[in-house]
Amino acid sequence: MNQMRKDESPEKPNPKLRISDEELVGRLAAGDHAAFNEVFERYHRQIYNFIKKQVAERESVEDLAQEVFLRVFKSAKNFDVEKKFSSWIYKIALNEVKRHWKRTGARQTFSLNAPLGEDKSDFERADLIEDERILPDSATEQALFSQNLRTLIDRLPEKQKTVVLLKVYQELTFEEIAEICDCPLSTVLSRMRYAVNKLRRWLGIGEEAGFYGL
Amino acid sequence: MDCKAVQQVIFRFIYGECDSYTLQKVKEHLDVCGACRRERDIIQEILTKLKDGLVEEPVPESFRQRVMARVHAIEADPEF
Numbered sequence: 001m002n003q004m005r006k007d008e009s010p011e012k013p014n015p016k017l018r019i020s021d022e023e024l025v026g027r028l029a030a031g032d033h034a035a036f037n038e039v040f041e042r043y044h045r046q047i048y049n050f051i052k053k054q055v056a057e058r059e060s061v062e063d064l065a066q067e068v069f070l071r072v073f074k075s076a077k078n079f080d081v082e083k084k085f086s087s088w089i090y091k092i093a094l095n096e097v098k099r100h101w102k103r104t105g106a107r108q109t110f111s112l113n114a115p116l117g118e119d120k121s122d123f124e125r126a127d128l129i130e131d132e133r134i135l136p137d138s139a140t141e142q143a144l145f146s147q148n149l150r151t152l153i154d155r156l157p158e159k160q161k162t163v164v165l166l167k168v169y170q171e172l173t174f175e176e177i178a179e180i181c182d183c184p185l186s187t188v189l190s191r192m193r194y195a196v197n198k199l200r201r202w203l204g205i206g207e208e209a210g211f212y213g214l
Numbered sequence: 215m216d217c218k219a220v221q222q223v224i225f226r227f228i229y230g231e232c233d234s235y236t237l238q239k240v241k242e243h244l245d246v247c248g249a250c251r252r253e254r255d256i257i258q259e260i261l262t263k264l265k266d267g268l269v270e271e272p273v274p275e276s277f278r279q280r281v282m283a284r285v286h287a288i289e290a291d292p293e294f
Contacts, residue, residue, distance in 0.1 A: 033289060040281065048273045062277050069281050149267040168264045173231055192225050196260055203263065206256040
């Protein structure tokens with residue numbers, strides 16, 4: 001599934017002609033404010049959607065995403081050019097989301113269900129997820145599947161959910177995620193494994209006990 | 215490489231993040247181990263369903279305008 005890896009940016013006409021994110025932020029730090037437009041162009045969809053998957057209200061999503069870009073604009077001089085810009089901006093975004101959760105006391109984006117733990121309730125799928133109804137085969141069912149999937153992702157413990165969002169949807173490398181989450185690579189891989197373990201049971205994929213304990 | 219070792223690197227393998235040596239070892243193991251192949255297939259199925267299940271949402275045009283307006287305000291008055 002190597003095809004899961006992504007190009008670094010949605011718009012990438014010619015990599016040879018395209019300056020790196022890090023160089024771009026260096027220009028911004030040096031006072032070239034026009035460089036900000038390019039940074040925004042490269043990252044606003046990713047950052048907006050990353051936050052959107054964690055925060056329900058559109059206004060809050062826009063507020064938080066805006067704050068991320070303002071921080072980039074104001075703090076470009078603090079960016080360590082030896083590091084990857086993508087890790088830096090996602091770290092800013094993650095911190096903004098955490099601050100939002102702390103302020104509002106709400107974590108879920110879609111449901112009010114508490115995250116499931118490792119106990120037997122873990123084996124009880126969400127009420128609306130029953131057997132193969134989760135599997136979509138029409139536009140309507142696809143919409144329902146997306147809605148249900150979002151509910152399930154919300155039920156993951158916070159740190160596991162963050163890894164899933166950064167890996168599956170933002171398509172960052174596990175090393176980048178480790179840097180963003182300030183934890184060892186092995187921890188990121190464990191969180192991914194536990195998250196997929198839960199989702200496997202909730203989605204009803206591979207009903208029998210997994211060979212890997214998944 | 216045995217099944218337990220493959221389990222430790224399976225996600226990195228799936229996403230193409232293994233070094234070439236590990237990649238080769240995992241491939242060799244998968245060639246002879248049906249149980250690990252099945253686990254890989256199931257994990258890939260889950261990851262594909264996750265990826266395909268949530269589409270990227272369009273960003274409202276108002277968002278760009280909001281951000282740029284704030285940036286211009288800061289440019290005009292850095293204390294803003």
